Amino acid sequence: KNEVEQSPQNLTAQEGEFITINCSYSVGISALHWLQQHPGGGIVSLFMLSSGKKKHGRLIATINIQEKHSSLHITASHPRDSAVYICALHQGGSEKLVFGKGTKLTVNP
Amino acid sequence: GAGVSQSPRYKVAKRGQDVALRCDPISGHVSLFWYQQALGQGPEFLTYFQNEAQLDKSGLPSDRFFAERPEGSVSTLKIQRTQQEDSAVYLCATARELNEKLFFGSGTQLSVL
Numbered sequence: 001k002n003e004v005e006q007s008p009q010n011l012t013a014q015e016g017e018f019i020t021i022n023c024s025y026s027v028g029i030s031a032l033h034w035l036q037q038h039p040g041g042g043i044v045s046l047f048m049l050s051s052g053k054k055k056h057g058r059l060i061a062t063i064n065i066q067e068k069h070s071s072l073h074i075t076a077s078h079p080r081d082s083a084v085y086i087c088a089l090h091q092g093g094s095e096k097l098v099f100g101k102g103t104k105l106t107v108n109p
Numbered sequence: 110g111a112g113v114s115q116s117p118r119y120k121v122a123k124r125g126q127d128v129a130l131r132c133d134p135i136s137g138h139v140s141l142f143w144y145q146q147a148l149g150q151g152p153e154f155l156t157y158f159q160n161e162a163q164l165d166k167s168g169l170p171s172d173r174f175f176a177e178r179p180e181g182s183v184s185t186l187k188i189q190r191t192q193q194e195d196s197a198v199y200l201c202a203t204a205r206e207l208n209e210k211l212f213f214g215s216g217t218q219l220s221v222l
Contacts (some may be wrong), residue, residue: 031208043152043200043213086151095165095207097142099151 003027006087006100013107019074021103023087026068033097034061034072035086043086046072077107111135115201115214122191122221130186130217132201138212140204143176143186146216147197155199158184159207191221 005024013019023032034046047054047061049070054061058077063070074081087100114133122128134141139160144152145168154168160181169176173191178184188195198216 033211035211035213040215042215043202045211045213048208048210088151090208095140095142095157095159096154096168097144097152097211099144099153101151 003091003098004087004089004100006085006103008103009101010104011106013077013105015078015107015109017077017107019077019081019105019107021072021085021087021105023070023072023100024068025070025087025089027089027098028092029065029089030092031090032063032070033088033090034070035088037084037086037102039083046085074105077105079107079109082106113201113203113212113214115199115217117217118215120217120219122219124192124221125190126221127187127189128191128219130188130199130219132184132186132203132214134182134184134201134203135205135212136182138203138205139181140207140209141178141184142202142211143184144200144202145170145197146200152200155186188219191219193221195219196221 007022031050037043049063058075060073084102086102088097141158143155146152156176157165158178173189175187200216201214202211
């Protein structure tokens with residue numbers, strides 16, 4: 001079993017829809033990252049969480065440490081949100097990031 | 110600089126050739142990571158530096174892979190005697206301190222023919 005599981009693997013939405021991407025993990029963590037990767041490789045860090053909830057613009061990230069689960073929400077989705085969204089963990093006591101396989105989001109106009 | 114800079118952006122190598130990939134971190138960033146991302150996969154950890162010290166190289170797939178950061182700033186990932194399975198995007202990421210927000214370079218896409 002992978003240490004990090006993301007769902008769904010692929011997601012297609014219409015512009016304006018509310019998007020949720022999920023990340024479940026099986027190990028103790030010190031922090032969880034949500035990353036966005038556009039075609040061509042560039043990765044941008046969206047959030048780093050160790051507890052609770054963070055919001056930036058139309059993006060909201062939540063984490064439940066007890067349930068080992070995090071979600072990334074996008075409100076009023078737009079075609080420019082189309083990208084791969086990756087959940088990555090800092091395991092407790094380790095500097096390594098363990099990456100999920102990513103969720104490919106396509107938002108159609 | 111304004112961001113993490115990686116060069117070259119693309120590298121085509123013949124099997125058996127040695128390659129060197131460069132990462133220029135954001136000034137003052139202590140933590141530096143190298144990751145390997147195969148097509149359609151998530152990045153996989155290769156190695157980690159804190160300043161000039163290579164604290165973890167457990168992800169390096171073989172002894173053909175070598176990374177250095179001699180002055181605690183620029184880092185070079187060297188792959189000797191490249192093989193086709195080395196074809197991937199090599200990503201560098203840096204942070205001001207460990208467990209702080211990561212900043213990624215655009216990666217070097219290596220193709221071994």
